[in-house]
Amino acid sequence: MSIILSTPKVDELSSAAEALKRWQLDEGALQLHSGDLGWHSQNGVEATAAAIRMWSRDGEVVAIGLLDGRGLVRLAVAPHRREDAALARRLTADLDDPAGVLAGDGDGGATVEARGAELLTQLLLERGWERDEPWTTFHRTLSDPVEERGLRVETIEPDRAEVWVAVHWSAFRGSVRTDADRRRTVGRWLTMAGGPFYGDARSLAIFDENDDAVAVAAVWSAGPGRPGLLEPIGVHHGHRGRGYGTAVTLAAAATLRDLGSSSAGVCVQSSNLGAMATYASAGFTPSAEVTDLRRGPR
Missing domain, CATH: 3.40.630.30 (Gcn5-related N-acetyltransferase (GNAT))
Structure with a gap:
């Protein structure tokens, strides 16, 4: 046919x-x-x-x-x-x-x-x-436990959406948010969290010693025994260069393992050398470009 x-x-x-x-x-x-x-x-x-x-x-x-x-x-x-x-x-x-x-x-x-x-x-x-x-795809098998960095990790619920969204905004825009920006981005996150796909997802934030949110990630399971996805991952603009990218990547991988994923995957522009180094330091192995x-x- x-x-x-x-x-x-x-x-x-x-x-x-x-x-x-x-x-x-x-x-x-x-x-x-x-x-x-x-x-x-x-x-x-x-x-x-x-x-x-x-x-x-x-x-x-x-x-x-x-x-x-x-x-x-x-x-x-x-x-x-x-x-x-x-x-x-x-x-x-x-x-x-x-x-x-x-x-x-x-x-x-x-x-x-x-x-x-x-x-x-x-x-x-x-x-x-x-x-x-x-682009370069990175994979990490999840057959063994994931060693984390000891920072506090929070799974973000809807009443804490502002925490996640603020770090994500800083990581990817680096500019000051207006009240309109805040309402719009929180609304978008809540729409996603209330949608048909989010049962397979978790939104994570990690916190430094001052209990400030410094990095965020979202992870998406494809079901037990299948690869999960890290998308997106970001570090607050004011907290870069301190290993928080690696820490949140490890936390994301550990969460996917808890969800039953067989491996964790992420894809990044090969020109993004900082992200490439972060995923490698979190135990992810690159595939061919x-x-x-x-x-x-x-």
């Missing part, structure tokens, strides 16, 4: 998440994870459903894409379908069509994240797409 492209309804989000959980592997490139849907759900479940594209054949979901902005799709292909030539050709056609899955970033340019989908990558390259910036694929203006 033909391959069908669809956008799920809100009540179909669980089937997309379950497929992504089944497709996670302990080794190799870290493709789209159910936790990525969870993090995106800060935008609300309706917006998250609208951003997902599913390719199905004979009732089986074989590929899932998340539109993460106007010109970027983050893709996962069922592991047993990655060398399926018909599927790779269909994905290539849908992704390369400027009027198709990717509307482009304003000038017709677009980016595809398709880690591990080698046949699809080759077909896009043959159509003139180019390799973009390199992978690149996004970029289509120029049309």
Whole structure:
């Protein structure tokens, strides 16, 4: 039968998440994870459903894409379908069509994240797409207990959302927040925490000797015996260079182990040398670099 492209309804989000959980592997490139849907759900479940594209054949979901902005799709292909030539050709056609899955970033340019989908990558390259910036996936097996750094770790509940959000803002923006910023970001976190994916997640904060929150992480389980995801991880701008990134990474790995995950994974731009060093110091092992694929203006 033909391959069908669809956008799920809100009540179909669980089937997309379950497929992504089944497709996670302990080794190799870290493709789209159910936790990525969870993090995106800060935008609300309706917006998250609208951003997902599913390719199905004979009732089986074989590929899932998340539109993460106007010109970027983050893709996962069922592991047993990655060398399926018909599927790779269909994905290539849908992704390369400027009027198709990717509307482009304003000038017709677009980016595809398709880690591990080698046949699809080759077909896009043959159509003139180019390799973009390199990323490195880090994995840590969780078969053994994780040694932590002795700092206080708190699993953040909704009544403490402000603590987590304030550190995250500082880590990724480094600017002063207005009251409007605070209300908006706390509201987004609460939307995520009340959404359909958060049962598999934990938001963590670690505190220094003065009991100040200094670093945060969110972790997403794909179920017992499967790899979990660290996304995001951040250290408060005023507390960098003191080992808190390693400490919160270890706390995140320990939490995933408690949730039954077989390993912990995170992917980082290879140019981010500080993050690369942090994950290595937390006992994570890098895999070979992978690149996004970029289509120029049309």
